[in-house]
Amino acid sequence: MASRGGDRALPTSAASGAAAAAAEEMEEGGEEEFGFSRNYFLAKEIGSASGKRSAARKLSDIDLVDEQVLRTSLAGIATKHEKEIKALLKRYKDLYPRWLFELRCGFGLLMYGFGSKKVLLEDFASTTLTDYGVIVINGYLPSVNIKQVLITMVEVLWDQLKVNRKCPPNKSKMQLPSSSQTIDDILSFLDSQISTDNDGFICVLIHNIDGPALRDSETQQHLARIACCSHVRIVASIDHVNAPLLWDKKMVHTQFKWCWYHVPTFAPYKVEGTFFPLILASGGNAQTTKTALVVLQSLTPNAQSVFKVLAEYQLANEKEEGMPVSTLYTKCRERFLVSSQVTLNSHLTEFKDHELVKIRRHSDGQDCLYIPLSTEALEKLLQELV
Structure with missing residues (x-):
């Protein structure tokens, strides 16, 4: 009986020891798990409380900086990497003859990339397009009158043809379109009534063709029709990430006939940003x-x-x-x-x-x-x- 009791005592002792060890381990694990759980719920409680506090605050409650003060501070920021930027612009200037050749072949130029391209495009126009009439459209402005742009285009092209003596004699006294006519009438006159000499084109320089005043469908259709005119060439810049969505396949390849150029200038959008309120400024x-x-x-x-x-x-x-x-x-x-x-x-x-x-x-x-x-x-x- 003793031996049986001894036989039974050994496993009982081992079992109790294992149970004790397991209980101790569970206790330690339980404490750790309890501590984790407690910290989790405490964090949630604090987060909820802070969330309620933050939800009560609004943008209007923030003490924003006066817009003029903020713009003055931004203007005082020193330009970095000037040498590298000048070298980059020099590379773009070497492309001017190629750009002119593509314009004379009937294509349009579309510039994209980080940084303002206003200075680059105007430098191209003032140094390379001196033999052609140039009309500048500032698409970053809050509003642009497309009809007035078209009337100006007709006048500039007409004067250019007269100077070059390429205007047909029987049309020299033709009455030009006025603001009382529709955009379709002016476009028809521009495309059919004037000489179609390939050298007699004018260049329409559009800063930010994806600007707020130009990005609606109707305006883009008008610009595409302008680009189709045989004596009009368009040079434009884009900066909005979704700008290509403004056009369908026909507009890109048949009407605008874009030649895409990646020309990052890393220049600040000083002029373009003037008409947009700063996020951190009041008013x-x-x-x-x-x-x-x-x-x-x-x-x-x-x-x-x-x-x-x-x-x-x-x-x-x-x-x-x-x-x-x-x-x-x-x-x-x-x-x-x-x-x-x-x-x-x-x-x-x-x-x-x-x-x-x-x-x-x-x-x-x-x-x-x-x-x-x-x-x-x-x-x-x-x-x-x-």
């Missing part, structure tokens, strides 16, 4: 309008219509402190935009969350709604909000 009405437009376009058509009612009221009553909520509700009900006060409140909540609409107390004690945009910015927003 950017254009950027505010663009942001408001993006937010409104993401809302439902009913919500956009409610906003229009408020905007139109604000423009018609500039001297008032705002539009009473009850007045807005009445006008929206009359136009069948909302069916109840709850629906209107849901729209107003969205507006307030995105800072499109704010509330202030009227002199008679009632809450009034107003849009924190200038009159000019609000008018532009209503024009673009279709």
Whole structure:
């Protein structure tokens, strides 16, 4: 019996020792796992709390720098790698004869690459295109009048042909197109009524053909038709990463006939950037309008219509402190935009969350709604909000 008990005692002892070791290991692992879990939930709790705090802050709460001060500081930044940049531009100048040859063959030149290409293109025009009329279009400007550009093109080309005595005698007294004519009429005149001598072309130099004022489909179609004219050549630059998406295969190969050149200059966009508000600067009405437009376009058509009612009221009553909520509700009900006060409140909540609409107390004690945009910015927003 003793031996049996001894026989049984050994495995029992071993088992208990193994169990104790396992328990100790589990305890240590448990403590480690518990510590990890505790730290995880503490981090989540702190993150949630900080997230709530950060969500309460808005871009308008940040103390931004005055735009003029920021631009002055940027202008004072010293240029680096001047020798390397000059050597790079010298290599591009060696390409001028080739570029002129391609223009005379009927192709267009499209320059892309990092850095402003304004100085490079204007240097090419002033040194190599001296025998041809040159018209410069600054596509980075907020607005460009394509019709006026076309009229100027006709006048420049007509004068050039007269100087070179290549104008047909029977057309020397022909009346040139005026601003009262349509763009199609001017394009037809430009393409068919003037001599088609290959040497009698003018060059249209377009800085940023992908600029905000030129990147819509209709304008690009007009520019493509201009490029098709036998006595017009286009030299353009692009900087937007999605600029090639402006054109289809026909426009690229048949109309513009682009010869692509990678010409990074690493020059700052000083002139081009003048018309765009800086992100870290205050007072950017254009950027505010663009942001408001993006937010409104993401809302439902009913919500956009409610906003229009408020905007139109604000423009018609500039001297008032705002539009009473009850007045807005009445006008929206009359136009069948909302069916109840709850629906209107849901729209107003969205507006307030995105800072499109704010509330202030009227002199008679009632809450009034107003849009924190200038009159000019609000008018532009209503024009673009279709």
